[in-house]
């Protein structure tokens with residue numbers, strides 16, 4: 022079955038947040054002054070269990086989902102994550118499972134995740150400069166551990182490892198070339214993300230954005246780029262190959278070139294709320310429904326949520342319609 026929403030978009034991707042906690046305090050997502058020691062994160066019994074995540078994902082796979090992305094908070098803080106990956110991998114229609122992590126704990130878990138069936142890794146890395154990296158993770162944590170984890174994951178045989186870098190004006194646009202060269206040298210695809218007004222607490226302003234065009238101009242001062250076709254319908258990043266053939270980069274341009282028209286993504290929070298857009302504020306409670314164990318009703322419930330979906334926030338933003346009350350990024354993991 023392949024259901025479609027009101028804008029005729031199929032559901033193909035499910036992003037599953039397995040925990041709201043994180044070991045970083047990135048200013049644009051979980052600023053330290055708000056998420057201090059007293060902040061109340063979800064308790065264990067509020068989190069979806071692995072069986073519940075499995076049952077929910079199984080239903081989503083029946084209505085068209087083929088790809089899963091495991092996110093957080095920081096997903097590697099969820100204990101025994103490989104057990105969940107093995108379960109999800111056993112679902113027939115699921116073709117690929119990817120992980121988005123800040124990489125700090127990756128070296129410890131990479132081998133078990135690979136053996137459990139994890140297909141792809143994306144590491145969030147906003148700087149290759151140790152001092153700015155420490156500042157940007159908000160916890161003064163060292164860059165080397167993340168770089169070692171990327172190298173080790175490469176050696177383990179993870180292919181097409183990606184790096185996501187949120188580019189913020191006056192903060193880290195001076196890292197664009199360094200990251201591009203790191204990607205060329207290590208056969209890693211660097212994806213530059215235009216800074217977005219995710220959540221309600223990062224103080225985003227349009228003038229903080231380094232646009233896709235700016236990023237290309239900065240790179241082309243040193244390396245010629247050639248636009249590449251998307252790998253598949255609904256791919257988030259626009260692809261550019263280095264003209265000398267040494268790899269490619271991606272740019273996620275939600276602000277300057279919205280891509281809502283082929284958005285096939287749904288998201289689930291660690292406590293079982295379904296969000297049909299990164300920028301919406303209305304979630305749908307799946308936890309109560311899945312705990313009622315009426316799975317036929319549940320499938321109908323999920324189907325109707327998607328079929329009634331009309332989200333296209335980035336398009337509306339480009340017309341000046343901004344939302345003030347959105348779900349926080351750390352709950353749905355981007």
Ligand code: SF4
Pocket residue numbers: 275280281284285286297298299300332333334335336
């Ligand atoms: S703004 Fe919402 S609808 Fe548009 S691409 Fe992002 S998640 Fe999809």
